Each structure stands twice: as C-alpha cells, then as structure tokens.
Amino acid sequence: MYLLIPAAGSGRRMGSDRNKLLLPLLEKPLLAWTLSAAKAARSLRWIGLIGQPEDFQDFKEIVVSLSMTKMVHFIQGGATRQESVFRGLQALPAVAQRVLIHDGARCLVTPELFDRCAGELLHCPGLVAAIPVKDTIKMVEPSSYQVRGTPDRRQLWAAQTPQGFEVERLTRCHQEGLRQGWEVTDDATLFEQCGLPVKIVEGEETNLKVTTPVDLAIAEFILRQRGEGG
Numbered sequence: 001m002y003l004l005i006p007a008a009g010s011g012r013r014m015g016s017d018r019n020k021l022l023l024p025l026l027e028k029p030l031l032a033w034t035l036s037a038a039k040a041a042r043s044l045r046w047i048g049l050i051g052q053p054e055d056f057q058d059f060k061e062i063v064v065s066l067s068m069t070k071m072v073h074f075i076q077g078g079a080t081r082q083e084s085v086f087r088g089l090q091a092l093p094a095v096a097q098r099v100l101i102h103d104g105a106r107c108l109v110t111p112e113l114f115d116r117c118a119g120e121l122l123h124c125p126g127l128v129a130a131i132p133v134k135d136t137i138k139m140v141e142p143s144s145y146q147v148r149g150t151p152d153r154r155q156l157w158a159a160q161t162p163q164g165f166e167v168e169r170l171t172r173c174h175q176e177g178l179r180q181g182w183e184v185t186d187d188a189t190l191f192e193q194c195g196l197p198v199k200i201v202e203g204e205e206t207n208l209k210v211t212t213p214v215d216l217a218i219a220e221f222i223l224r225q226r227g228e229g230g
C-alpha cells in the first residue's frame with residue numbers, strides 16, 4: 001500500500017513560527033512518531049512525505065534517525081492541505097492503484113490502524129477512519145451565533161485520518177474540486193461531493209490531531225501511558 005503524509009503546514013495555531021511537526025514531543029520531533037507508526041505498519045511499502053522545501057533537511061534527518069526500512073519520497077507541498085495532497089497524488093508512481101493519506105499531525109496513530117485501513121481499502125473505493133462523536137454538536141449561524149439546529153448524535157462520527165481511496169478516482173475528485181472551487185479540509189469530502197461512496201473504518205480515540213499546545217500535552221501523556229519516553 002502507498003501512503004501519503006501531508007506535512008507541509010505551519011505552526012500558526014500552535015503559536016510556533018516553524019512547522020509544528022518539527023516541535024519536540026518526548027525528545028523526538030512530532031513527525032518522527034507518525035513515521036515510526038508508518039514504519040511498523042506491515043501493509044505500507046511506499047511513503048510520500050509532503051513538505052515545504054525549507055523543512056526538507058529536518059525531514060531527512062528524521063528519516064535517517066529512524067532507519068526507515070521502506071522508501072520515503074519527498075514531495076513539495078502547496079498552500080493548503082488540499083493542494084498538498086493533490087501534489088502528492090501526482091507524485092505517486094503510475095502503478096499505484098490505492099493510497100492511504102494520513103496527516104503528519106496525527107502522530108499517535110498506531111500501525112494497527114494503518115493496517116486495518118489498508119485491508120479494508122481492498123474492498124471499497126473510499127474510506128475514512130472515524131470515531132463516534134461524544135459531544136452534542138450544534139449548528140450555528142456564524143454571524144449571529146444563533147443555534148440553527150442539533151443533529152442527531154447517533155449519526156455523527158468525527159473524521160480522522162488515515163483516509164484511503166482508489167488513486168484514479170481521488171485524482172479526478174481533486175480535479176473536479178479545483179474546477180468547482182471547493183475548499184475542503186479532508187479528501188473524503190471531495191469523494192462525497194462527487195457522489196462516490198465513503199466507508200467508515202473504526203478509528204482510535206487516541207488518534208488526535210495535534211493542533212494547539214494543549215494537544216501536545218495530551219499527546220505526551222498518551223505516549224507515556226504507552227510506556228514511551230523512559
């Protein structure tokens with residue numbers, strides 16, 4: 001299975017002036033944890049790491065420090081996650097039929113989740129790791145802050161990554177998104193908007209996306225619970 005890791009963002013919401021994936025988490029850069037899980041996942045053979053050129057030297061040092069046993073290719077990212085993934089898709093070898101996409105910022109992903117998604121992807125055109133929502137979610141009018149409605153929680157799942165797709169179909173969805181000017185925060189949305197089916201694969205509650213400083217503290221706690229960090 002092919003894996004693309006979007007890692008070309010910044011550290012703005014983290015209050016950092018550098019890519020948050022290079023911030024230390026238990027003495028290792030955050031991205032090293034994501035790559036370690038990808039290294040340990042048996043189903044993955046090829047990894048495309050999507051980054052900004054100014055980070056490539058640091059990325060290379062991380063890859064070397066992990067003695068990665070599978071090929072890691074460096075791909076130049078874009079201004080948005082959507083653009084970064086589209087570039088990643090274009091950099092896949094022509095023989096790639098299916099691809100998993102996993103945000104570098106979800107550094108607590110387990111190898112088992114990668115393998116579960118890779119296995120499922122052999123039987124469906126698109127999938128997303130997700131977990132049932134615990135909170136009651138309100139739909140809110142952005143300008144007035146008035147609540148417009150409360151969707152039935154039993155139908156709500158919080159989308160994570162990995163997400164997986166047939167490469168050709170996802171590429172066409174990205175092209176359609178560009179034509180139509182769709183701005184999305186994950187790839188499954190493009191698939192859905194093109195009328196293609198997306199299946200849920202049970203994700204992991206600990207598979208959080210490190211976005212703000214509090215996430216970093218929670219991630220550290222979870223890693224220590226797993227016996228990492230001495």
Ligand code: C5P
Pocket residue numbers: 005006007008009010021050077078079080081082084085103104105106209210211
């Ligand atoms: O900012 P956020 O955490 O939502 O980004 C999700 C993932 O997309 C991160 O791993 C980030 O590095 C990546 N990204 C990217 N290219 C961008 C912006 C974000 O690859 N231009």
